[in-house]
Amino acid sequence: MSETVRPARTLSGKTTISIFLIAVLGVGVVIGMTFPLVTLSLERMDLGATLIGLNSATASLGILVVGLISARLLARFSTSLVIIASCILSVASLVLLPIVGTVAGWFILRFMMTLGLGFLWLICETWLNAVAIPSNRGQIMGLYGAAFSGGFALGPLVITLTGSQGWFPFALAGGILAASSMPMLLLGGFREGKGDEHVGQFKIFRLHPFVFIVAFAAGLFETTAYALLPVYTLGEGLGENGSMYALSAFSAGGIAFQYPMGKLADAVGRNALLILTALSILIGVVVLPFVINMPVILFFVLFLLGGSIFGLYTLGLILLGDGFNMKNLIAANAVFIITYEAGAVFGPALSGSAMDLWPDNGFVGFLLFCAVVFAGLAVKKAKQSSP
Incomplete structure (x- = not known):
């Protein structure tokens, strides 16, 4: 990535990175809090599962809208103004949610809240990639991934203390959102340098298509596992507690692997880590049905599988930062989020259909097919990139 952009106000590199990590930790905590908060609140309103599911879908819709409009919005308005507006939008929606008693109101407020969170999420990702350099981008984006996933895991724990x-x-x-996001205003936005030309958002994909294949795969694998791993393990006789332990092991791997994978990307190179990650996912899926009745080994396999799958998103961000200059990074990051969300939509839907058609092996069969395809694409990409 060309070095054409710096924060408008000069702070030390560590201070700048710390500000972003605090912000993304806060966004992760709030997202982790709002998912169970909204679901439990809607259940108390005696809504059916269909309406609760549709309300959750408005969160994905909000992120998709952010992806579609963010490049133009951030080109027209200052970064600081977008941060302030996004924070106000999300905080106001959060405060109004327990006050509004209508179903339609909860749908609208959930969408508005996610819009604000989505812009803050996008700005953090893009800005961190912008201040990173190729030699440390892996470590920085690994810290980002650990902060976001750690915050997401912390959110439900906060609810256990506060109640819902x-x-x-x-x-x-x-x-939490306001306190963690406002320090970004100290950076004062970006100053763009000269020499780089903007590329239209819909031409971004053609420049580095494999980056967005990684994003799609990350969304597909992550969301499929979160949505249907408990269904699979329940069907295999683990029971409710065992299924929750299995999902926790998967999530713990996702948190623990972020920084080591980022550091490894800097040490061994992107292509080597890409192949290693793809093969780890493939092997983990192949082994899964054979260890399903061996709890200790199962949780270890899921820990490794979760780390590899969550690491895909971080690896995709590293490739994104390597491939685009800052003038195009916002648009590229927006396309990255769109393709990630597309994977998040298609994965559970297709996997669920596979489980209906093939109850015993549909979950593993679908993941295995996707893992084989992705591993093949990763090997092909690595060969093309070799001198």
Whole structure:
């Protein structure tokens, strides 16, 4: 990535990175809090599973809208203004959620809240990639991944302390978001240098298509596992507690692997890590049905599988930063998010259909097919990149 952009106000590199990591940790905590908060609140309103599911889908819709409009919005308005507006939008929506008593109101506020969170998420990702250099981009994006996934895991734990009823947990989420996001204003936005030309958002994909294949795969594998791993393990006789332990092992791997994978990307190179990650996912899926009744080994396999799958997103961001200069990085990051969300939509839908058609092996069969295809594409990409 060409070095054409710097924060408008000069702070030390460590301070700048720390500000972003605090911000993305806060975004992760709030997202982790709002998923169970909204679901439990809607259940108390006696809504059916269909409406609760549709309300959750508005979050993905909000992220997709962010991806579509972010490049133009950030080109027209200052980064600082977008941060302030996004924070106000999300905090106001959070505060209003426990007050509004209508179903339509909860759908609208969920969408508006996600719009604000989505812009903050995008700005953090893009800015961190912008201040990184090729030799340390892996470590920085690994820290980013660890902060976001750690915050996401911490969110539900906060709810266990505050409870899910009343206005307080919503207000606390808003306070966490404001406190963690506002320090970004100290950086004062970006100053763009000369010499780089903008590329249209819909031409971005053709420049480095494999980056967005990685994003699609990350969304597909992550969301399929989160949505249907408990269904698979319940069907295999693990019971409710065992299924939750299995999902926790998967999530723990996702948190633990982020920084080591980023550091490894700097040490051994992107292509080597790409092949290693793809093969790790493939091997993990192949082994899964053979260890399903061996809890200790199963949890270890899921820990490794979760780390590899979550690492795909971080690896994709590293490739994104390597491939695009800052003037195009916002648009590229937006396309990255769109393709990630597309994978998140298609994965559970197709995997669920496979499980209906083939109850015993549909989950593993679908993941195995996807893992084989992705591993083949990764090897092909690595060969093409070799001198």
